[in-house]
Amino acid sequence: MSILVQFAVGLIFGLGLILAGMANPAKVLNFLDLAAIPAGRWDASLIFVMAGGIAVTMLGYRLAFRRERPLLAARFALPGASRPDTRLVTGAALFGIGWGLAGFCPGPALTAALTGGVPALIFLAAMLAGMALARRLAAATAVSIAPVELRRES
Amino acid sequence: MIETAFTPIASLAGGALIGLAAVLLMLFQGRIAGISGIVSRLLPPEVDGETAGRLAFVAGLVLAPLVAYAAGSAWPVPQIAATIPVLVVAGLLVGFGSVWGNGCTSGHGICGLSRLSLRSLIAVATFMASAIATVFVVRHLL
Numbered sequence: 001m002s003i004l005v006q007f008a009v010g011l012i013f014g015l016g017l018i019l020a021g022m023a024n025p026a027k028v029l030n031f032l033d034l035a036a037i038p039a040g041r042w043d044a045s046l047i048f049v050m051a052g053g054i055a056v057t058m059l060g061y062r063l064a065f066r067r068e069r070p071l072l073a074a075r076f077a078l079p080g081a082s083r084p085d086t087r088l089v090t091g092a093a094l095f096g097i098g099w100g101l102a103g104f105c106p107g108p109a110l111t112a113a114l115t116g117g118v119p120a121l122i123f124l125a126a127m128l129a130g131m132a133l134a135r136r137l138a139a140a141t142a143v144s145i146a147p148v149e150l151r152r153e154s
Numbered sequence: 155m156i157e158t159a160f161t162p163i164a165s166l167a168g169g170a171l172i173g174l175a176a177v178l179l180m181l182f183q184g185r186i187a188g189i190s191g192i193v194s195r196l197l198p199p200e201v202d203g204e205t206a207g208r209l210a211f212v213a214g215l216v217l218a219p220l221v222a223y224a225a226g227s228a229w230p231v232p233q234i235a236a237t238i239p240v241l242v243v244a245g246l247l248v249g250f251g252s253v254w255g256n257g258c259t260s261g262h263g264i265c266g267l268s269r270l271s272l273r274s275l276i277a278v279a280t281f282m283a284s285a286i287a288t289v290f291v292v293r294h295l296l
Contacts, residue, residue: 002182002183003206003207003210004210005182005183006179006183006207006208006210006211007210007211007213008178008214009175009182009211009214010175010210010211010212010214010215010218011214011215011217011218011221012171012174012175012178012214013171013172013187013189013214013215013218013260014215014216014217014218014221015168015171015218015221016168016173016174017168017172017215017218018218018219018222018230019165019167019168019171019222020164020167020171020172021158021161021164021165021168022165022168023230023232024158024230024233025234026155026156026158026233026234027158027233029155029235029289030155030156030158032286032288033155033289033293034286034290035290035293043158043160044160044162045158045160045161045164045165046165047165048163048165048169049165049166049172050263050264051166052167052168052169052170052172052173053169053172053173053176053263053268054169054264054268055173056172056173056174056176056177057173057177057264057265057268060174060176060177060180060181061176061177061180061268061269063181064180064181070181070182070184071182072182073183073185074184076180076184077184077186078186079186079266079271079273081271081272082273083273084272084273084276087254088277088280089255089277089280091250091251091252091255091256092251092255092262092276092277092278092280093255093280093281093284094247094250094254095250095251095252095254095281095284096251096281096282096283096285096287096288097251097284097285097288098244098245098246098247098248098249098251099248099259099281099285099288100284100285100289100292101243101244101288101292102234102236102240102241102244102245103234103235104234104244104245104248105189105248105252105258105259105260106189106190106193106248106249106252106258106259107189107215107258107260109245109248110193110212110215110216111218111219111230113216114217114219114220115219115229115230115231115232116231116232116234119234119241120234122238122242122245123234123241123242123244123245123248124245126241126243126244126246126249127248128249129245129246129249130245130246130247130248130249130250130251130253131190131193131194131197131249131250131252132197132198133246133250134194134251134253134254135194137254138253
């Protein structure tokens with residue numbers, strides 16, 4: 001049951017990315033290109049993705065948290081309220097550079113696996129390598145990846 | 155650059171679907187819908203009782219274009235302007251940065267901001283700024 005739910009959630013997430021235009025790197029880059037505003041060539045669509053996503057999630061989370069526990073798990077696993085640190089900012093800054101270079105973030109990189117041909121697969125492979133590298137480096141330097149550490153599971 | 159059309163309605167609806175997915179994952183599994191977190195934990199050494207669920211989630215994402223197509227949408231081909239070397243560098247940065255910074259556009263951008271997390275707010279402000287700066291340099295300075 002739990003496996004089926006997660007498959008369906010992945011599917012809905014992917015359909016959302018496709019419908020939103022977020023799965024298309026050209027659209028993402030045209031959104032990030034603020035210098036195109038004066039020329040009238042800025043694509044503001046992704047603001048609406050954020051707005052729709054956050055509105056539904058904010059409301060839905062509130063309803064979900066009224067429950068004692070999730071439907072199929074022992075408890076809600078939320079990242080702890082640790083303070084922002086250098087690692088957070090460094091990671092986010094590097095992520096942003098990569099996002100700005102190609103227009104792909106992790107979700108769209110996966111929805112493009114079947115549709116984006118060789119270039120999309122090359123990005124996906126490099127992304128997985130980058131993730132593996134970060135995990136190794138974190139383990140080697142004994143830095144904890146916060147959500148793993150703080151996940152509260154029975 | 156490749157021109158794209160302004161699509162506020164479709165983007166709002168797509169965003170709402172992404173939000174619905176995030177809410178369902180919390181309601182059923184009690185988990186944040188952070189793609190980088192889910193995908194990176196499929197990589198060694200982390201294999202645990204949740205691996206199958208993570209794989210199922212990723213399979214759903216990968217197969218979404220087929221479902222969209224079956225539902226009557228056009229085959230959603232991503233328009234990729236970047237060259238192969240740029241894609242490699244970008245992929246490494248996106249993968250490394252999202253794990254190092256504990257999240258990406260979904261985990262920090264949708265889930266974290268919805269929970270009013272200060273860490274996520276700082277992460278989103280940081281990656282939006284660096285992404286905007288990167289596009290500016292690539293498109294207008296180089």
